[in-house]
Amino acid sequence: MEFTVEQIAQMLNGEIKGDKSLKVTQLSKIEEGKEGSVSFLANLKYEQFLYTTNSTAVIVDKTFEPKKDYSSTLILVENAYSAFTILLQEYQKIVADHKKGIEQPSFIAETSDIGEGIYLGAFSYIGEGCSIGKNVKIHQNVTISDHVSIGDCSVIYPGVKIYKNTFIGENCVIHANAVIGSDGFGFAPQADGSYKTIPQLGNVVIEDNVSIGANTTIDCATMGSTTIRKGVKIDNLVQIAHNVEIGQNTVIAAQSGISGSTKIGENCMIAGQVGIVGHITVPNKTIITAQSGVSKSFKKEGMILGGSPASENKEYLRSQVYIKQLNKLDERLSTLENKFQE
Amino acid sequence: MEFTVEQIAQMLNGEIKGDKSLKVTQLSKIEEGKEGSVSFLANLKYEQFLYTTNSTAVIVDKTFEPKKDYSSTLILVENAYSAFTILLQEYQKIVADHKKGIEQPSFIAETSDIGEGIYLGAFSYIGEGCSIGKNVKIHQNVTISDHVSIGDCSVIYPGVKIYKNTFIGENCVIHANAVIGSDGFGFAPQADGSYKTIPQLGNVVIEDNVSIGANTTIDCATMGSTTIRKGVKIDNLVQIAHNVEIGQNTVIAAQSGISGSTKIGENCMIAGQVGIVGHITVPNKTIITAQSGVSKSFKKEGMILGGSPASENKEYLRSQVYIKQLNKLDERLSTLENKFQE
C-alpha cells in the first residue's frame, strides 16, 4: 500500500498536524515505527514512544496534548484506537487473499454442491453429498468428509479435517489443522478390564461467525449434536468434548478443555489452560481465570471463578494470600505455645 | 434406518407395552426425543423425561414401574443401557463408512505390501517398505512414512502422520491429525549455552485395539520403543513422550501429558489435563484426577491420586478443606492471642 498522510486522515475523518504530503506504506506499533510507518497512540503508558518514534505519522486522540518535541506528523481523531482498527481492516482488504477457483489436483465428489466464487486449494478433498456455500475459501490439504455443509463466506485454512455430517454456518473461520467432528471419547468397561467403543453417531453444529483456532479439536456428539453457537471465538489447541454446548459470543483461550455434555452459557470468557468437568452448567457471562479447574455447576450469572477446584475468584485469591502467610501463622502459633508453657 | 417397534424388540429380546407397529427411524436421548425416535431410560435421574418425551419408543429395565402417564411405547429388557448400546452398534453398522478401493490421486511406493479390501483416500501417501493389513481404512491426506506396519482392520482418519518404523496392531483407530513417531525432545546442552540434538533412533509400537484421539502426539524412543499396550484408549491433544510405556487397558483423557521414560501400569484411569514427570512408575489400576501433577513413583496398586504435586486423593481433598478454612484458623489464632494479652 502507499498513501499520503492526507489520504489516511480523510479515511479516518481526522485533522492533520504536520506535513500532509508525506507518504506511508505500512502500519507499525509506535515503538517499532520506521520511516513510512503510520502508528497510533491510545494508551498513555506508551506516550514516551511518541517522542522517539521514527513513524512518519501517528494517530492520536483529539484531546491528547504532547508534553515534549516529536518529529512525526499527527493525525487527530475522536478515538485513536478505533481509528487504527479501521486502518487495519482497510489494509487487510488490500493484502487479503483474493484467490478464487479450483486448484488441481483436488477432489470433489460428484454428489456435492459447490457455491459460486469459491476457492478450493490443491490436495483438498470434498466427499459425497456436501453443500459448500458461496465465496467459501477452502485452502490446501483440507479433508471435508461426506454430508458436510459449509455456509457462505466461511474460510477453512490448510489441513483442517472435518468429519461427516458436520454443519458449519456462514462467515466462520477455521484455522489450520483443526479437527471438527472426531469421535467422542466413550468406552464401556467390560468384565475383563478391556473397553468396548460406544459408537458416536451424532455430529457437530457450528453456527455463524464462529472462529476456531489452529489444532483445536471438537468431538461429535454420541447422539444429537455438539453445538457451538453463533459468534463464539475459540483459540488454538482447545478441546471440546462430545455433546458440549457453547453459548453465543463466548470466548475460549488456548489449551482449555471442556468435558462431555457440559453446557457453557453466553458471553462467557474462559482464559487459557482452563479445565471444565463433564455434565455441568456454566451460567452466562461467567469469567474463568487461567488454569482454573471448574468441577461443579454454578447458578449465578456473571461470576468470576478461579482456582482448581474453582470457586468465586475473590475467595480463591484470599486463600492464596493466607497460603503465602502460612509460615507466619506457624510462628504465631509457636509463640503462643511457648508462652503457654511458661 | 426404518424399523417397527416390534423389530427392535425382537433384536433386543424385549417385551412390548404399547403399539408394536409404530415405526422408528433414529436413536435419540430421551430428553431430545421426537416422533420416530427410540430412546432409553436407565438412570432414574432422567425418569421425569419419560413423562414428557416425544420419543415413539423407550427402552426401559424390566423392573421399572412408571409413576405417571406416558405416551411412548415401552420396550422392557433385562438391562436398558446394554440393550441401547446394542442398538447403537447395529445403527453404526448401517451408517458406517463402507468405502473401499484406492482413490486417486494417492501414492503407494512399489516396495510396500497392501492387504485385501483396504480403502486408501485421495492425497494419502504410503512410503517404502510398508506393510498394510487387510481391510485397513486410510482416509485422506494421511502420510505413512517408510517401513511402517499397520495390522488388519485398523482405521486411520484424515491427516494422521506416521513417522518411519512405526508398528501399529490390529483393530486400532487413530483420529485425525494425530502424529505418531515424531522425535523425542532430547537436546544435550553445550558449553556456549546452545543445544545439540540427540538423535532419536527408536520407534513407536502400538498394540491391538488401541484408540488414539485427534491431534494427539506420540514421540518415538531415543533407542528401543515407545510402547502403547493393547486396549489402551487415548483422547485428543494428549502428549506421550519418548520411551514411555502405557500398560494395557489404560485410559487417558484429553490434554494430559506423560514425560519421557515413564511407565504407566495396566488398567489405569488418567483424567484430563494431568501431567506426569519423566522416569517414574505409575502402578496398575491407579486413578489420577483431573489437572493433577504426578511428580514421583508410587508403589501401591489401585490408589487414587490428586493435586499437584499429586498425593493420595483423600489427603489432597483434606488439604483443600483446610485451605478453604484458613481465614477461620487465622481468626481462632487471633482470638487466642487477644485472650492471652488480656
Place this chain on the structure above:
Amino acid sequence: MEFTVEQIAQMLNGEIKGDKSLKVTQLSKIEEGKEGSVSFLANLKYEQFLYTTNSTAVIVDKTFEPKKDYSSTLILVENAYSAFTILLQEYQKIVADHKKGIEQPSFIAETSDIGEGIYLGAFSYIGEGCSIGKNVKIHQNVTISDHVSIGDCSVIYPGVKIYKNTFIGENCVIHANAVIGSDGFGFAPQADGSYKTIPQLGNVVIEDNVSIGANTTIDCATMGSTTIRKGVKIDNLVQIAHNVEIGQNTVIAAQSGISGSTKIGENCMIAGQVGIVGHITVPNKTIITAQSGVSKSFKKEGMILGGSPASENKEYLRSQVYIKQLNKLDERLSTLENKFQE
C-alpha cells in the same frame, strides 16, 4: 550397520578390554542389550546392568572399575556418555532419510524459487513468491503459503502448515502437523456482546537452528513479528501467541502456552504444561517448573519459579510443606484452645 568392536573403538578413540573382533549391528540401552548391541554405562545407577547385559560391547568411562564379572567387551573412553552420543550421530547419518527430488503430485507456484538438492514430498504445496533454500527437505502433505522463506538445510515434516509471509532460518526442524503463522487471537468486543475480528497483519520469524514439536502452534503478530530466536527448542502441543518473543537457546517442554506480547529471555528452561500470561517479561536463564502459572514479570535473572501463580520455587515448595501440615496446625490450635478453656 555392521562394525567390529575395533572399528567402534577407533571412532571413539577408546581402548578395548576383551575381544576386538566381535561384530555389532545396533545401539541399545544397556538394560535392553542383545547380542550384536553396543551400549554405554555412564550413570552408576545402572552399573548392575553391566553384569547381566547381553550387549556385545559396552562403552564405559576410563576410570570405571567393575566390581563383578561381566561378559561384554568394554570400550574405555574419556566420557562414556559423550562417546555414545557420537555413535548415535554416526548411526543417524547412516539411517537418515536421503530422499531428494520432487515427488509427484506436488504443487510449486511458478513465482517461487527452489534451492538445489531439495526434497519435496507428494501432496505438498508451495505458494507464490516463496524462497526455499538449498537441501531443504519438505515432507508430504505440507502447505507453504505465499511469500514464505525457508533457509538452507531445514526439515519440514509431514502435514506442517505455514501461513503467508513466515520467515524460517537455516537448519530448523519443524515436526508434523505444527502450524506456523495462524491468526493471533484478537477480537474487539462490540456493544451488543459480539466480537469483531482484529486483523492480524504481522508474521512469524524463526531464526536458525530452531526445533519445533509436533502439533505446536505459533500465531503471527498483529503487526510486526512473533519472533523465535536462534537455537530455541520447542516441544509438542505448545502454544505461542501473537507478538511473543522467545530469546535464544530457550527450551520449552510440551503443552506449555505463552500468551500475547510476552517476552521470554535467553537460555530459559520452561517445563511442561506451564502457562505464562500476556504482556510480561521473563528474564534470561529463568527456570519454570512444570504446571506453573506465571502471572507477572520478574526482573532477576536465573530464578527458579514454581506454583500458580508462580513465585520463587523455594517459597512455593515451603508453602506446599505447610499445606501438608495444616491438619497438625489445626490440632495444635485446638490443643491450645482447650488448654485455655481449662
